[in-house]
Amino acid sequence: MDYLQLQGQTPLHGNIPISGAKNASLPLIAMTLLSKTPVHIGNVPEVVDIKTLLKLLQHLGAACSFEDHRITIDTCCLTDTKATYDIVKTMRASILVLGPLLTRFGHCEVSLPGGCAIGQRPIDLHLKALEKMGATITIKSGYVVAEAPDGLVGAAIVFDKITVTGTANIIMAAALARGTTTITNAAREPEVVQLCNVLRQSGIVIEGVGSAYLSIHGTDRALLEMVPFHVIPDRIEAGTYLCAAAITNSTLTLTGVCPAHLETVIAKLEEMGFYCDIGERTITIHPAETIKPVTITTQEYPGFPTDMQAQFMALCTQASGTSTIEERLFENRFMHVSELQRLGADIKLSGHIATITGPTKLSGTDVMATDLRASSALVLAALVAEGETDIHRIYHLDRGYEKLEEKLQTLGAHIKRLKE
Numbered sequence: 016m017d018y019l020q021l022q023g024q025t026p027l028h029g030n031i032p033i034s035g036a037k038n039a040s041l042p043l044i045a046m047t048l049l050s051k052t053p054v055h056i057g058n059v060p061e062v063v064d065i066k067t068l069l070k071l072l073q074h075l076g077a078a079c080s081f082e083d084h085r086i087t088i089d090t091c092c093l094t095d096t097k098a099t100y101d102i103v104k105t106m107r108a109s110i111l112v113l114g115p116l117l118t119r120f121g122h123c124e125v126s127l128p129g130g131c132a133i134g135q136r137p138i139d140l141h142l143k144a145l146e147k148m149g150a151t152i153t154i155k156s157g158y159v160v161a162e163a164p165d166g167l168v169g170a171a172i173v174f175d176k177i178t179v180t181g182t183a184n185i186i187m188a189a190a191l192a193r194g195t196t197t198i199t200n201a202a203r204e205p206e207v208v209q210l211c212n213v214l215r216q217s218g219i220v221i222e223g224v225g226s227a228y229l230s231i232h233g234t235d236r237a238l239l240e241m242v243p244f245h246v247i248p249d250r251i252e253a254g255t256y257l258c259a260a261a262i263t264n265s266t267l268t269l270t271g272v273c274p275a276h277l278e279t280v281i282a283k284l285e286e287m288g289f290y291c292d293i294g295e296r297t298i299t300i301h302p303a304e305t306i307k308p309v310t311i312t313t314q315e316y317p318g319f320p321t322d323m324q325a326q327f328m329a330l331c332t333q334a335s336g337t338s339t340i341e342e343r344l345f346e347n348r349f350m351h352v353s354e355l356q357r358l359g360a361d362i363k364l365s366g367h368i369a370t371i372t373g374p375t376k377l378s379g380t381d382v383m384a385t386d387l388r389a390s391s392a393l394v395l396a397a398l399v400a401e402g403e404t405d406i407h408r409i410y411h412l413d414r415g416y417e418k419l420e421e422k423l424q425t426l427g428a429h430i431k432r433l434k435e
């Protein structure tokens with residue numbers, strides 16, 4: 016197993032190109048199940064989660080190629096509609112094939128994803144919505160068995176809670192359904208917006224894109240023809256590098272980024288005393304004179320992203336004063352707290368609220384990555400810690416950050432990947 020070794024307290028400098036968004040690529044790859052012709056997608060990040068979803072599609076009989084951030088997927092000759100446990104258990108987002116498979120073939124089986132480090136993460140809202148569209152759903156031997164032999168029918172879906180992959184699943188299901196589907200309380204994340212936009216370019220009429228109320232007009236199982244497209248930049252990777260610059264109080268320029276997707280993150284950094292110079296596709300962050308404490312509550316987009324919570328917690332250890340971070344989306348997304356404490360952070364947890372007092376001098380030691388974003392928080396903390404930090408179980412990082420250590424090395428960080 017690989018681990019990362021960092022020598023902290025080196026300032027960063029330079030430019031950092033931002034990769035395509037993992038969380039946009041995943042639904043877009045699942046969406047290729049709706050196409051009658053091969054689909055070409057550019058700017059896809061070369062990370063493990065993408066390879067996992069491609070493997071799943073290949074198991075179903077799709078032909079896939081992935082080279083130099085370009086993917087071609089041909090799902091015309093699918094032979095199977097069962098997404099098996101061995102793949103789904105390694106990536107919860109595999110559930111994204113449920114809507115497209117069911118709406119195209121009228122039946123499918125998708126393994127239940129099982130437990131997750133950051134909370135229970137049920138899929139009840141996905142299933143309830145598909146049932147409303149006419150599917151019969153049973154759970155058999157750990158699998159969601161979904162049937163809609165005559166196809167899905169448009170329906171009025173009201174999500175009790177905002178769900179990102181739930182919204183994506185229902186949009187894709189609705190694209191080939193008979194009639195119109197409306198979604199109330201839809202997720203408004205840029206990744207959902209891109210899915211809608213690509214479907215629109217493929218001829219699907221969708222109203223309300225970017226709002227919490229969507230209306231999707233289905234094709235009654237007529238497959239789509241998709242034009243080639245590029246994945247949007249990864250706002251979470253971008254936010255993580257902004258935090259890397261902030262925690263080391265360095266000047267850094269992000270390129271190939273979409274600043275509009277990072278408004279809340281930039282606003283919090285500016286509140287903390289950093290200055291961000293915003294270009295059309297660049298963000299340059301400048302050091303703060305004093306890093307000020309901050310209050311953060313995670314929310315659905317356009318609120319502060321839960322996927323940036325752990326990184327800001329690492330940053331708050333260097334702020335002068337007491338910061339609070341409230342996690343509203345996931346019940347157990349504080350696994351990084353005990354690892355940050357091992358590095359010397361002063362963090363108190365009370366239910367969903369973490370109180371961080373700084374500035375603290377962190378010192379390097381062995382820490383363990385627990386989930387994707389928690390892992391990046393440990394990398395950030397290690398960048399300012401005195402001495403050497405070894406971060407174990409970095410397979411979590413490899414799921415979502417493309418060439419993290421190489422990118423940090425080009426910025427001057429002392430980081431290397433080693434074998435246990």
Ligand code: UD1
Nearest residue numbers: 038108136137138139140141176177178179180322344345
């Ligand atoms: C997506 C992102 C993830 C991000 C999260 C929240 C992808 C691949 N992953 O995850 O990085 O952290 O959004 O922004 O895009 N819920 C239910 N029932 C359901 C579905 C969700 O109760 O059927 C709850 C979840 O437990 C959670 C909340 O709704 O508390 C939001 O989850 P959701 O938006 O579905 O997260 P994901 O789509 O899995």
